[in-house]
Amino acid sequence: MIFTLTWIDISAIVGAAAATAALLQVFNKPKTVFAPVKHAKITSTFEFDLSGTLVCTNIEAFDFLQSIKLPDPDWDTLHHALSSRFADLPDTIFACNPPQTRFYPARSVVDPFTLEIEQHANGLTLLMSTREDNMLNHNDVHNEHAPLPNLALVKSVSENAPFPVWQSKADGSLGWSNAFYQSLNRRVAHNQDQLFEITETMDANDGAQRIKLRDNTNNRTHWFDVTRQRFEDGYVNFAIDVHAVVKAETAQRNFVQTLAKTFAHLATGLAIFDRNRQLVLFNPSLFDLTDLRPEFLTTRPNLFSFFDQLRDKQIMPEPKSYANWRERIADVITAASDHNFSETWHLPNGLTYRVTGQPHPDGAIAFLFEDISAEISLTRRFHDEADVTHSALDALDQAIAIFNRAGFVQYHNSAMTSFIGQHSDKDLEDMCVRDVTRLCQRTCKPSPVWGEIRNFVIENAERETWSAPLQSKDGQTLALKVSPLASGASLIALTPEAPSGAAPSRIAIPRKRITASNSAVA
Structure with missing residues (x-):
């Protein structure tokens, strides 16, 4: 059980302990001393015995334990609760004669408390005090600073991050930078003042800015997406290597251009829509077959707008009910996605088109428009x-x-x-x-x-x-x-x-239409 004592009670206990020690010395018996460290700014005091059991606290310590829902903790429990705020706390309690005292500063520079621990013959005394004269609410301070990360951990993460991190001051000069930034600066810019040329109008809320670094020594180009966050009177900047992304985007653009050049010579009209159902690729034959203007196609219309234009140009058969038009287009999209869409459109101008829908990777859909009028004729x-x-x-x-x-x-x-x-x-x-x-x-x-x-x-x-x-x-x-x-x-x-002298005869057959068999035209 924990006893809550006032300073008067503690003084009385200390006096009694001193008297008892004197008597024990007189009778040459082993000496047990309880000597709490005096401190002018003590706000919380905890006393543990050698087994790690909490034997007494003062009023402030008692209130603190109640607020963090640890009414009767042993040393391991309190050690775990305080280790997020104070580093290198002793794991065990051991007898120490003469007593040894050690101070433990807070991990966070904004934490107003310091921790003092004395190991003595009967156990451990823990004292927490403020660095200021005014008394703070220890409960609120603990709840605010206990979740704060370990400063050593934060420093290690930022210093060893596998991408450049640096501080830029208000005048644009370089402040702190991590190891990756310094290594990249040595290899690429040969220790220039500014490695990345960030646009002056870039704000912290503008998102990432893509910046190119040219490594002339190794004849290589590096690409980074740079983001920044306001810090004090300047910024903290982060650069992510996106060289692989840029290379993939370039390869994709080249591939699309190659496809466009290839499709430009096809007589079949081609329209490819991405997974968002927006037009991403088409060829010139699509202009000739559909009468859709390049100005419209270059705006990347979606599938519904595309088919609406076909209907307006009388390239797509007129639906019986316009109310069911959207359902009709939705059915076309679904059928094309399942590789099941193929229709023949007989147009009012006498032309006949075969329209085929083909699914493509990543949810894309391609529509092929073929003029089969000559074939039908x-x-x-x-x-x-x-x-x-x-x-x-x-x-x-x-x-x-x-x-x-x-x-x-x-x-x-x-x-x-x-x-x-x-x-x-x-x-x-x-x-x-x-x-x-x-x-x-x-x-x-x-x-x-x-x-x-x-x-x-x-x-x-x-x-x-x-x-x-x-x-x-x-x-x-x-x-x-x-x-x-x-x-x-x-x-x-x-x-x-026919017999001699008779009129020619013929095989008697019923009159009916003859059909071709086997390889005859259907």
Whole structure:
């Protein structure tokens, strides 16, 4: 238990202790002395025994312990509480006769208290006093200065920081500087007064200023971002090495310029948006395809503004509901981010664009605009020509099948479909010459020409037109004609022959549209 004593009580105890010591000396018994150090400015007194137990305090010390919520601390607990303010406090209590006294200054120069510890025969006496005559509230002082860092630690951190730190005075002259600054100054500037040329208008709130240092000796350039904080009548300055950042930015700019030069020759319009959905790269073909002016594109519009302009220029199909326009654009962005956006835009001016969205690293999106009007026109023309070809084949009396170089059916007419006993034109899709000749064999009487037809279709040698008669199982006479076509294709034609004196007959077929199979144009 802690006893709280006044100075009168302490004086009485000291007097009693002195009397007891005199009696003990008389009877030659061991002497135990409690002799607190007297100090004119003592505000707090703590007395510990050899075991580290707090045995008594004065009123000020008692109030201090209550305020920091240490009502009955041992020496280890109080040592831990005070070590943040006073350095090198003794870890243990040991008996010392004669007594030894030591003073412990505060770590912070603004801390108004000093600490005095006396090790004596019965334990330890700790005295805390102010350096001023006026008495301060020790509780408030402790709460203010206990969190302060160790001054030696602060000095070590600033001196050994792996970047330049220096003080500049109000007149611009150099004050204190750390080891890194001094080393850099020796290597680069050969101990000049000012290593970094900071803009005079730069304030502490302006953020970092990028400064270049040229090392002519090693033919190297150093880049630093310099920030400063006001201190007394000048500044404390900090410089961070950003050489790697500058090098990466330069490489990125060069890469973008290379891409821009490459894309400038593409006929495809290119628009790349960064992760913030702002336009960062485009090529001249985008002007020609979209009618968007360079003045607009160079302002780095976002995706919504970009597509709004396309809509205004009638480059993008008009939405049915303008209220759903933003949702439509959001869907486009999402699809492009997932590598799933590809559309064909048929524009009012007759042009046709293929628009593709591609995701890029770091959340970027690239949109490609291709003018496929010529391709669409050619495809439509090809389809028209194919339709004409099919109609012409249907108008013939012969049963006709055309095989490509690989031996698969490329074209046929309805007469051939009916002749081989199939129900629809789709039945001949993906058939090869072997399949077709086997079906023909079922309709005709045996003949060796079917093997010759298969050899003729699949061989790549020089070929000539030849013909042969055939007889169907129902007694009809057929004239077979086999002819080579361009690109390695082959024509097989079966023509029904009329009896002598009768009108020419034809294979009876239902009239319907003929479709191409296998490699025919869709």
